Amino acid sequence: MSQNTASTGAFAPLKQGLFAVIWAATILGNTGSFMRDVASSWLVTGLSSNPAAVALMQTAATLPIFLLAIPAGVLSDILDRRRLLIFVQLLLASVSGTLLLLSHNNLLTVDYLIALTFVGGIGAALMGPAWQAIVPELVPRPQLRNAVALNSLGINIARAIGPATGGLLLAALGAWAAYGADVLSYVFVLAALLWWKRPQKPKDALQEHFFGAFRAGMRYVKASRELHRVLLRAAIYFAFASAIWALLPLVARNLLQSSAGFYGIMLGAVGVGAIVGALLLARLRQVMSSDGLLLLSAALSALVMVVLALLPVQWLALPLMVLLGVSWIIALTTLNGVAQAVLPDWVRGRGLSVYLMVFNGAMAAGSLFWGLVASQTGLVTTLLLAGAALLLSALLFWRLTLPSGEDDLQPSGHWDAPVVEGDAHADRGPVMIQIHYQVAAADRPAFLATIKKFSLSRRRDGAYAWGIAEHSAEPDTLVEWFLVESWQEHLRQHQRVSHADADLQREVVSFHRGDSKPVVHHLLSLH
Template sequence: MVTELGGGAAAVSAIQAAGTLPVFLLAIPAGVLSDILDRRRFLVAVQFFMALVSTILAFLAVTGSLSVAAMIALTFAGGVGAALVGPTWQSIVPELVPREELKDAVALNSLGINIARAIGPAAGGAILAGLGAAATYGGDILSDVLVIGALLWWRRASTADKALPENFLGAFRAGLRYTRASKELHVVLLRAAVFFVFASSVWALLPLVARGELKGGAGFYGILMGAVGAGAIAGAMLLPRLRARCSANALLLGASLLSAAVMVTLALVPVKAVAFVALLVLGGAWIMSLTTFNGVAQGILPNWVRGRALAVYLTVFNGAMAAGSMGWGAVAEGIGVPSALLVSAAGLVVAAFVMNRVKLPTVEADLTSSHQWAEPLTADPVANDRGPVLILVDYRVARDRQAAFVSAMDRLSTERRRDGAYAWGLSQDSTDPERLVEWFMVESWAEHLRQHQRFSHAGADLQNEAVAFHSGAAPPLVTHLIGIDARSLSQIGSSPIL
C-alpha cells in the first residue's frame, strides 16, 4: 500500500519500524502488567483497542482518505497494542497446560505465533489484491473479534498469590534486577540482537524487491509471503528432528547462513520463480531461529518473572528489527536495494561465526519454588512496606576451605540478586577469621517474603553446596535487620533514638 501511494524505500522502512518500535518502547512495562494484572481481562481490553485501530484504517480506505502519514501513525498505534499483548500471550502458556507438557506447549506456541506472522501478510496481500484495502482491514477486525471471543470463553483459574501483590514500580524494579543479574539471559539477548539487526534487512527491503527488482505487485508480494509461511510450516515440521541431532548453537548458525544465502539470491538473481524458492528457505530459517531463541529464553526463566523477562527479550528483538529496518532502508536509498542486501548478508555471515563462540545456555535448571526457607520469625508484626531489609547468614568455615567456599558463594550471589537482592556481599570477622558472614539487602519486608517464594530448587542446590562448607554444630544463623525511621518507630511503639 505504501508503494502504491508513492512511498519509497524510506517510507516502506518507516512502516516496518512503526510496527516494531512500540514494542521496543513498551514491552517492559507491558511485561510488568502481564505479571501483576488478570491476564485474560488485560488481553481482552487490548484486543478491543487493536480492533478500533483497524476500524479507523478501514474507514479511511473506504473514504479514499488513506495516506502514507496516516498509515504510519495507525501502524504505530497497532504496534502499541502488539507491544502490550506480546509478553502476556507468551506468559499464559503455563496456565493452559500441566507442568509436564509445558516444554512442548512453549514450542507449539512459539511456532504458532511465528507461522501466523508469516501467513498473515500472505493472506493480507491476497485480500488486498482481490478485494482492496478496506476488506483487508475488515478481515483484521474479524480476527480481533474471534480472539476476544476465545478469551471470553477461557475461564482463567486464579493462580497468582494474593497475599503479596506487587505494585507496578516495585514489579518493574524486580524485573530489571532479575534481568541485570541473569547471565544466561544476557547471552540470549546478545545473540538475538546481533542476529536480528542483520536479518531484518530482508524483511525491510522485501516489498521493494518484489516491486522493483521482480516487477511484481501486491498480489505477488502476497505470494512471496505465502512462500515464507509454507517454508515456516515445513521448518516447524522438521525442527523436532533437527533438535534431536543439533544443538541450539548449531541451529542458529545454520539459520544465519541460510538467511544470508537468501539475501544473496534475491540480490543477484531477480527471477520470480527463484525468489519464491528462496523465500521458502527463508521461512524455514526464520522459524528455526525464532523458535530457538524463544525456547531457550523460556527454559531459563522462572514463572514469577516470566512476563517481565520475556518483555526484555521482545524489546531487544523488536528494537533490533526497528533499528535494522531503518538502517537498511537508509543504506538502500544510498547504494541500492541489491547492494544493501549483499552488505547485510556479508555482515550476517561474519556475525554468525563470531557469535557462535558465545554459547547459548544449555542446562534447564529446576526453577520452581523449593520452599526451603522457613518463614522469618518476628517479635512484632512487620508492615510489608518497611525496609530496606538486611539479611545476615553466619557461616563457620575452616581457613583451608575458604577459597572453595567463596567460589560457591559467588555462584549463589547470582541467585540472590535474581530473586530480589539489590546488594550482596561476603565479609570476614576481623577477630575470628573462620567466621564468614553473607549479607544481602532487599528493598522491603514484602519483597523479602516474595524472595522466600521465589527461591528455586536450582538455588537450593547452590545454597546446599555452600552450607556443606559450614563447620558449626548448628545450621548457619540467619538474622533479619529492618530499616527504621520515625514512621516505623511509631508503628512499633518505640521512642525516637538519637
C-alpha cells in the same frame, strides 16, 4: 511409541483442550493481522517510492514494542493476563476498523498508515509478554518448549494463509477488504479468551504493585547471566536479519517487478517454509544444539539475501521465501524457547518483555538502518552487505553459547520462615539479612568461589546489594550479607527461591563446619 514420547512429542500440547482452542483462535487472529500488514505494506510502496519511508513502516510497527515492552511485562505479571489480552484485542480491532474506514473512503496517506501502524504496535507491545506468559498456564512444563514451537508454527500457518489471501483481496477488492477481514478475525480470538475460565488467584498479601514489580523485574534481568546471553545473541541476529523484512516490499516491486498478489504469495511462501521448519525442528534438535540451530538459521537467511540480490527472478523468489521461512522459524523458536526456559514463573512476563524489547529494538533499528543504506547504495548492495554481516556475526559469536535451560526454577519453599518479634510492617526497610558460616581456612577459596555464584541468585530474587565479610575476632566466621528494599520484598524472596537455587545453597552450606545450620539474622532499618 513410549508413553513418555507421546506426552512430550511435538504435537502433545494440542491434546490439552484449552491450549488447542486458544492456539486455533490465534491462527485465525494472526491470519487477519497478516492480511492487514500486507495491505499496508503494499499501499505505502504506492504512496511513496522512498526506501526510507517504506522501511519506516517496519520501524513504526516495532518501535512501540521496544519502548513499552518492559512496562507491558510488568502489567502481565501483576494483572489478570486474560483480561489484559481481551482489552488489547479490542484496541487492535479498533485500529483495523479505522484503516477499513479510511481506505474505503480513499483517505489513507503515508502519515495515516505510519500512525495507525504505530498504534497497532502499542497493542502488540501490551499483548506480547502476556500472550507468551500464559503458555505455561495451558500446558504441563515438559511440554513447554513444544508449545512454544507450536505457537510459532501457528503464527506461520497464518503467515502462509494471511498474506496470500490479503494480496488477493487487495488486488480484487481493495485494501478495505483485507482490513475488514482482519476486524472479523478478532471476533474468534475474543470468543476464545472469553471462553477461557482462568482460575482466579486468591488475594495475596504480598501482591506486587507496578513500580515495585518493575524494580524487581529489572533486578532479575540485571543478575541473570543466562538471560544476558540470550538477549545478546538475539540482538545481533535480528539487527542483521531485519534487512530482508524491511526491504521485502521493495524487492517484490522493484527487483522482481511483481504485483500485490505476487507479493502476498511471497509472504505466503515464507509461512509455508516456517511450517516446514517447525515440523523439522523436533528432529533438528535431536542432532543440533541451540547454537548450531542459530548458526544454521543465519546461514540460510544470508543465502536468501545474496541470491535474491544476484538473481532477482520471480520463479526463484518463491523457493527462496520458503527457505527464509525455515530460517526464521528456527531462529524465533530457538531463542524464544531458551528465553522461556531460563525464566521462573514469577518474573516470566517481565523477562520476556525484555526479550521482546531487544528483539523489536533490533528489528526497528535494523530496519531503519538498512532502509537508509538502501537509499544511498541501492537494494542489491544492501542485501549483499546484510547477508554477509549476518553470517559473519553468527560465526564470530559461535562461542557465546546459549544456556541449556534445564534448571528447575519452580519455588522450593525450603527457607525457614523468619522469626519476628514486635513491629514489622510490610513496607518497612531496607532489610539486611546476614548468614554466618563457619568455614575452615583450607576450604575458604572453594567456599568463596561457590558463594559468589550463589550471590546472583540473591540478586535475581530481590537483593539490591550483596557482600561477604570476615569476622574480625573469629577468622573462621564468614558473614554473607544482602540488602532487600523492604520486609515485604524479603518475604516475596522466600516465595521465589527455586529448586536450582536450593541445590546451589546446599553446595554452599556443605562448607559450613558448625554444630548446627548457619545462623541467620534479619536486621530492619529504624529510619
